[in-house]
Amino acid sequence: MPKRVDHAERRSEIAEALLRVAARRGLHAVGMRDVAAEAGVSLRLVQYYFETKEKLLLYGLQHLAERFGERATARLRAAEDDPGPRAMIEAMLKAALPTDEESRTFHLVYTSYAVLSVTDQALAAQPFINNPDAAESALTGLLRQAEERDLVRPGVDVRLEAVSLLAMSAGLGTSILVGQRGPEAAATVLDRHLDRIFRDAPAAAGARE
Amino acid sequence: MPKRVDHAERRSEIAEALLRVAARRGLHAVGMRDVAAEAGVSLRLVQYYFETKEKLLLYGLQHLAERFGERATARLRAAEDDPGPRAMIEAMLKAALPTDEESRTFHLVYTSYAVLSVTDQALAAQPFINNPDAAESALTGLLRQAEERDLVRPGVDVRLEAVSLLAMSAGLGTSILVGQRGPEAAATVLDRHLDRIFRDAPAAAGARE
DNA sequence: TTCTTTGTGGTACGAACGTATCACGTAAAT
DNA sequence: ATTTACGTGATACGTTCGTACCACAAAGAA
Secondary structure, eight states: OOOOOOHHHHHHHHHHHHHHHHHHHOGGGOOHHHHHHHHTSOHHHHHHHSSSHHHHHHHHHHHHHHHHHHHHHHHHHHSOSOOOHHHHHHHHHHHHSOOSHHHHHHHHHHHHHHHHHHHOHHHHTSGGGGHHHHHHHHHHHHHHHHHHTTOBOTTOOHHHHHHHHHHHHHHHHHHHHTTSSOHHHHHHHHHHHHHHHBOOOSSOOOOOO | OOOOOOHHHHHHHHHHHHHHHHHHHOGGGOOHHHHHHHHTSOHHHHHHHSSSHHHHHHHHHHHHHHHHHHHHHHHHHHSOSOOOHHHHHHHHHHHHSOOSHHHHHHHHHHHHHHHHHHHOHHHHTSGGGGHHHHHHHHHHHHHHHHHHTTOBOTTOOHHHHHHHHHHHHHHHHHHHHTTSSOHHHHHHHHHHHHHHHBOOOSSOOOOOO
């Protein structure tokens, strides 16, 4: 046989090509031929590794979610050893904002998938649409941590705050995407909102914007 | 000639058919034939009143924005003679949440258009994508009104609050759309957030939730 | 009445899409 | 060395889509 290629890696490469095309021309406009050309392979190969377009799309979503997870955890790790819950929350929320090319792609394509899932039950059944729940849990955990350290203002419902923070972050992300706002403005809005959740920092407030 | 039909009305009917199909099967999946069938006319007629599909889509977006504007103002008028800025803001924000079938359609299709506009410059050039700015201005106006009546807590930046409220509302709307949350939960989140913007009502707090 | 418009139906065309089929070379297995 | 399985290319098929074209009936203008 020919040189026994690694299927997993090949599928990843093709999936990345899919995401690039989707980011450039919109998820609705990607065809198998486009993906093949972008990946530098023949149409047949895309068929070979993903028998059908639907499977390709599903894998693309999965791949996207994985890449974002890696990115988010990398950001958290980059914020070296527990810089406090607020900083971690900030890092988490701002990782989701479409600031650079990668996060822009993520936001656009993920939103496209979400919109598609409303009318496509095959996508709706995919567990990655449930990922918002995972993010919600993580955020709630961080907030609860902050609460235990007595860092949040009294009367704050952590679950509710997690929901509103994520909704706000998503909404801000979309407004950046469509060019209504710049990333800095969105970050400011998030910061101001966090100000109302957290107590005033005793002395640690650095140069904020 | 045949019975001299009203073009504007006909175009509206076809546009509504477009929105219905888009709500049912997704905006990406609507074809001219689908719209024709949904409107109960021949394919030729859809071509006749909108020469090209692009023009049909553009008009559909315009029609959607108009319908939503009417809905929002109707809601505001229904809240008879100035029930206070907070109530008006609540009415405005909750009119945008996908609670019933009409607002669900609005939210889904409008979001689809927004996502499309990122990769389609013809849509991006459409002024209805700027409508978020109009909503932002309206909200800011209401908040400023409340500020003048001394109804908001001290230290509130009305412009910033308008932005965060709209972002949150949009994000919550999407989460309702994908089935992650119910409309009631979203409304509660909004209420709680408004609680932090407005002063505690002296005595007017009715049975809230 | 005769001649234009205006609205409408049917249908055909070219392109693009997802998918299926055929063919072939090469590396591993026997 | 022969056979078998794997990776890859090229291409064909059937469908669907947006658009264009042709024909015609009915109503106002001349």
